[in-house]
Amino acid sequence: MLYVVLFFLIFSxxxxxxxxxxxxxxxxxxxxxxxxxxxxxxxxxxxxxxPVWEANHIWIIILIVILWIAFPVYYNIMVVxxxxxxxxxxxxxxxxxxxxxxxxxxxxxxxxQQLYDxxxxxxxxxxxxxxxxxxxxxxxxxxxxxxxxxTLSFYEAFIRPWFNIFSIMVGLxxxxxxxxxxxxxxxxxxxxxxxxxxxxKSIIAVIIVxxxxxxxxxxxxxxxxxxxxxxxxxxxxxxAVVFSGLLLFPLWKTIKKGNKVWSxxxxxxxxxxxxxxxxxxxxxxIIITKTGAISLIDDVAPDSVINTLxxxxxxxGTVILPGLFHLLKSFKMIKIxxxxxxxx
Amino acid sequence: MENLDxxxxxxxxxxxxxxxxxxIGMVMPFFMVVSHYKWLKTRDQIYLTLxxxxxxxVAIFFVTGAVSGTALSFELGLLxxxxxxxxxxxxxxxxxxxxxxxFVEAIALGFYxxxxxxxxxxxxxxxxxxIGVSGVASGILVVAANGWMxxxxxxxxxxxxFLNINPVEAMLNPAWFTQALHMTLAAxxxxxxxxxxxHAYQVYKKRRIxxxxxxxxxxxxxxxxAAILQPISGDxxxxxxxxxxxxxxxxxxxxxxTEKGAPLYIGGIVNAETQEVSYKIALPKMLSFLAFGDFDAxxxxxxxxxxxxxxxxxxxxxxxxxxxxxxxxxxxAGVLYFISLKRKKWFNTNRYWLLFVILxxxxxxxLEAGWIVTEVGRQPWIIHKIMRTKDAVTPxxxxxxxxxxxxxxxxxxxxxxxxxxxRQIKVLNHSNH
Numbered sequence: 001m002l003y004v005v006l007f008f009l010i011f012s013x014x015x016x017x018x019x020x021x022x023x024x025x026x027x028x029x030x031x032x033x034x035x036x037x038x039x040x041x042x043x044x045x046x047x048x049x050x051p052v053w054e055a056n057h058i059w060i061i062i063l064i065v066i067l068w069i070a071f072p073v074y075y076n077i078m079v080v081x082x083x084x085x086x087x088x089x090x091x092x093x094x095x096x097x098x099x100x101x102x103x104x105x106x107x108x109x110x111x112x113q114q115l116y117d118x119x120x121x122x123x124x125x126x127x128x129x130x131x132x133x134x135x136x137x138x139x140x141x142x143x144x145x146x147x148x149x150x151t152l153s154f155y156e157a158f159i160r161p162w163f164n165i166f167s168i169m170v171g172l173x174x175x176x177x178x179x180x181x182x183x184x185x186x187x188x189x190x191x192x193x194x195x196x197x198x199x200x201k202s203i204i205a206v207i208i209v210x211x212x213x214x215x216x217x218x219x220x221x222x223x224x225x226x227x228x229x230x231x232x233x234x235x236x237x238x239x240a241v242v243f244s245g246l247l248l249f250p251l252w253k254t255i256k257k258g259n260k261v262w263s264x265x266x267x268x269x270x271x272x273x274x275x276x277x278x279x280x281x282x283x284x285x286i287i288i289t290k291t292g293a294i295s296l297i298d299d300v301a302p303d304s305v306i307n308t309l310x311x312x313x314x315x316x317g318t319v320i321l322p323g324l325f326h327l328l329k330s331f332k333m334i335k336i337x338x339x340x341x342x343x344x
Numbered sequence: 345m346e347n348l349d350x351x352x353x354x355x356x357x358x359x360x361x362x363x364x365x366x367x368i369g370m371v372m373p374f375f376m377v378v379s380h381y382k383w384l385k386t387r388d389q390i391y392l393t394l395x396x397x398x399x400x401x402v403a404i405f406f407v408t409g410a411v412s413g414t415a416l417s418f419e420l421g422l423l424x425x426x427x428x429x430x431x432x433x434x435x436x437x438x439x440x441x442x443x444x445x446x447f448v449e450a451i452a453l454g455f456y457x458x459x460x461x462x463x464x465x466x467x468x469x470x471x472x473x474x475i476g477v478s479g480v481a482s483g484i485l486v487v488a489a490n491g492w493m494x495x496x497x498x499x500x501x502x503x504x505x506f507l508n509i510n511p512v513e514a515m516l517n518p519a520w521f522t523q524a525l526h527m528t529l530a531a532x533x534x535x536x537x538x539x540x541x542x543h544a545y546q547v548y549k550k551r552r553i554x555x556x557x558x559x560x561x562x563x564x565x566x567x568x569x570a571a572i573l574q575p576i577s578g579d580x581x582x583x584x585x586x587x588x589x590x591x592x593x594x595x596x597x598x599x600x601x602t603e604k605g606a607p608l609y610i611g612g613i614v615n616a617e618t619q620e621v622s623y624k625i626a627l628p629k630m631l632s633f634l635a636f637g638d639f640d641a642x643x644x645x646x647x648x649x650x651x652x653x654x655x656x657x658x659x660x661x662x663x664x665x666x667x668x669x670x671x672x673x674x675x676x677a678g679v680l681y682f683i684s685l686k687r688k689k690w691f692n693t694n695r696y697w698l699l700f701v702i703l704x705x706x707x708x709x710x711l712e713a714g715w716i717v718t719e720v721g722r723q724p725w726i727i728h729k730i731m732r733t734k735d736a737v738t739p740x741x742x743x744x745x746x747x748x749x750x751x752x753x754x755x756x757x758x759x760x761x762x763x764x765x766x767r768q769i770k771v772l773n774h775s776n777h
Contacts, residue, residue, distance in 0.1 A: 069436025079421035097411040107771035149739040301433035308511040316444035
């Protein structure tokens with residue numbers, strides 16, 4: 001059953017990164033667009049994301065609930081040491097969600113739209129950066145776990161773990177990844193004749209992902225970051241990353257051909273491979289502290305808890321996944337894919 | 345401000361807001377679905393306009409409820425890490441089921457909002473039912489987790505360790521049913537009266553009377569029925585608390601000395617120092633009867649419990665009085681509504697509509713007061729008799745700053761949501777003219 005729980009943990013992490021990521025990315029793209037393109041993007045985002053964006057963001061709740069039920073010790077380290085960035089993520093999620101609804105459901109369209117737009121765009125950038133910083137902090141080797149936190153200074157215990165160059169770079173990397181996912185998604189959804197906007201954006205995003213990724217690694221390598229060193233030393237992780245890079249070629253081909261199914265599949269697969277590479281090089285020791293790695297599996301909840309959680313997840317999954325699939329299918333996202341795949 | 349106080353205030357503050365958003369998001373789909381049903385049956389354009397207007401309300405409140413709920417799911421750990429470290433695995437089950445129910449709700453909402461003219465009519469309507477049912481299920485599951493804090497079960501507590509965990513038993517703790525029933529009825533009462541009150545105001549102001557009267561009737565029917573049923577649930581809750589949390593009951597009643605045939609105090613000002621309640625109305629032997637169904641039963645007073653296990657007595661007592669007082673008023677108003685269905689001419693008097701305008705906020709005030717009774721009444725425990733709140737709080741200092749941030753954000757949010765609702769109503773009143 002532990003494996004079922006682990007599967008759902010990684011499954012929801014992956015879906016959150018891909019679906020939620022594309023969702024954040026849409027805001028980032030809008031932020032870095034010319035005024036005219038912003039309007040087009042706003043309309044497209046609403047049409048594409050409108051029916052599904054709430055569902056996209058529930059994955060993080062599922063993720064966090066699995067963490068606290070099954071891996072309470074791990075969760076405890078996160079919420080104690082990373083209190084500040086998590087709070088910023090939460091405020092970002094709140095403002096972003098509210099801004100999205102306000103700008104599309106406000107009965108009167110007037111100047112207040114500008115405020116909603118600004119709120120939406122800025123929180124779309126800040127939230128994934130801090131979310132990435134939380135991921136980064138967990139593997140940065142800067143977390144100090146102490147029996148009594150009062151023996152540490154405020155800076156050592158609650159700031160340094162996430163406010164360090166490596167974590168910030170991981171944060172930027174994640175935001176760039178979001179923008180990449182979203183631009184590939186939007187290519188297929190844009191109004192006819194506007195695809196080039198998003199093709200250009202996706203090229204820029206790929207370059208940024210590559211450069212930031214390289215910088216993060218370079219920095220990690222020279223500052224003797226344990227995670228990065230292990231990562232580089234792990235052949236599987238390196239193969240996954242290289243393979244993910246090579247997928248850019250088929251991705252480019254499918255984009256040029258206007259094949260939405262495969263371009264999305266490749267982009268999703270690329271992100272999955274990056275995530276997989278990060279996980280396998282250190283699994284199950286996902287938190288790396290100053291004094292060493294902490295295993296996810298060691299302090300796992302008792303069997304009775306894991307078993308009921310596993311059963312709940314299986315039942316929940318069988319109810320939710322078909323519904324979710326049907327939702328995606330009913331509203332454009334997969335319908336367009338279907339039309340394409342049948343014509344292939 | 346002490347870290348503990350700041351953490352408690354932040355939790356209270358965010359919950360107070362979340363409960364309002366969550367209740368409306370949970371109950372309004374039912375109003376929407378009824379109106380939608382009437383549209384399908386009668387093809388009366390007014391019902392379609394109303395359904396579409398309510399659906400916007402549902403969407404806005406669902407999102408505000410969802411994001412404030414996401415924040416809360418993290419806050420539990422951010423503010424009370426020690427609690428979550430031990431309680432998380434035990435009460436995880438209702439939360440994971442709640443996650444599933446919430447997911448179903450979000451999917452159904454996606455179908456409903458974007459399904460007009462795209463889905464088969466009946467299926468589209470049915471997705472509205474799913475929104476409502478899964479919303480209520482979410483509410484019940486979260487309350488079940490809260491019930492566990494009042495009635496911890498499903499584990500053995502040996503030498504400070506939580507052993508032999510049984511998540512199903514923990515979820516179906518002795519308090520889950522009474523609390524969930526009370527809260528569900530409260531949500532329907534509060535939302536019913538609030539929504540009815542808003543539409544009553546429009547009728548009072550003579551704006552699109554036909555539409556707002558229809559809206560009023562749908563909302564108030566739910567509110568009135570729930571308000572009339574609520575005392576039964578209240579009685580079950582009181583007897584349950586008398587059994588399991590006698591300190592809480594004593595605080596609710598500001599009952600300091602143990603006695604047989606204890607009187608019931610209505611109102612009164614509590615002096616915690618002298619342990620006296622002045623200006624109260626005392627109904628002889630009624631407390632014993634209400635708590636145990638026996639006029640001569642012994643009711644434990646606060647003095648029978650160590651002082652460091654007392655909650656804030658005046659606060660719990662006042663909150664309880666407010667809740668019960670308003671409950672009584674809304675019950676009468678509910679009865680009055682059903683009488684007015686027989687005496688149609690009341691609908692033409694302005695006083696009738698004004699009355700329901702005044703009643704609009706009361707349900708939510710009672711609901712918040714009720715949660716103050718439950719939560720403050722459980723103090724100093726975060727898990728009744730197992731873990732103290734002060735032992736659960738985060739070791740990170742400076743929570744007061746996070747508290748202020750939340751105050752600013754949530755106050756801004758509620759101003760914005762209110763403003764948005766006013767704009768919805770304004771547009772509704774000017775449409776189809």
